[in-house]
Amino acid sequence: MTALIKFIHVSTVILSYALFFTRGLWMIQDSPALRRRWIRIVPHVVDTLLLASGVTLAIRIRQYPLVDPWLTAKLIGLLVYIALGLVALRLGRRRSARIAAWVGAQAVFFYIVAVAVSRTPLPFASMF
Numbered sequence: 055m056t057a058l059i060k061f062i063h064v065s066t067v068i069l070s071y072a073l074f075f076t077r078g079l080w081m082i083q084d085s086p087a088l089r090r091r092w093i094r095i096v097p098h099v100v101d102t103l104l105l106a107s108g109v110t111l112a113i114r115i116r117q118y119p120l121v122d123p124w125l126t127a128k129l130i131g132l133l134v135y136i137a138l139g140l141v142a143l144r145l146g147r148r149r150s151a152r153i154a155a156w157v158g159a160q161a162v163f164f165y166i167v168a169v170a171v172s173r174t175p176l177p178f179a180s181m182f
């Protein structure tokens with residue numbers, strides 16, 4: 055069962071990134087595709103599944119944010135990713151700010167993946 059939930063988690067991770075990346079390209083091109091009905095709904099469904107599967111996995115392996123540092127880092131990373139995503143696709147006024155937020159959100163996203171794989175809040179620390 056845990057393997058299935060992990061599969062859902064990792065699948066929604068990939069889908070969430072693909073959708074965010076594509077929506078950013080459409081934002082840069084000022085494309086009307088961004089306003090299509092499905093593109094306003096599907097990312098929310100995927101991101102909800104991503105969060106729900108993450109929380110379920112945490113419960114199943116009995117490790118929790120605010121208790122286990124790598125999950126605290128993931129949760130904080132997720133909040134920053136959401137905030138930057140909002141600036142990139144909705145709240146940002148200037149185009150340059152939107153693009154900067156889009157790039158920053160992707161950096162945060164890959165930080166979260168690195169934290170997940172290494173299970174440490176400072177996955178790149180050994181490089182220095």
Ligand code: HEM
Binds near residue numbers: 108
């Ligand atoms: C953008 C947000 C997230 C991304 C990109 C992400 C990414 C990943 C990835 C790639 C893995 C697989 C790691 C591996 O196989 O070595 C993973 C596992 C995991 N994630 Fe997430 N995750 C996110 C959000 C969350 C959240 C919010 C939670 C819980 C609060 C969570 C809890 C977990 C747990 C507990 C595992 C380990 C499962 C196991 O090894 O049994 N994730 N995550």
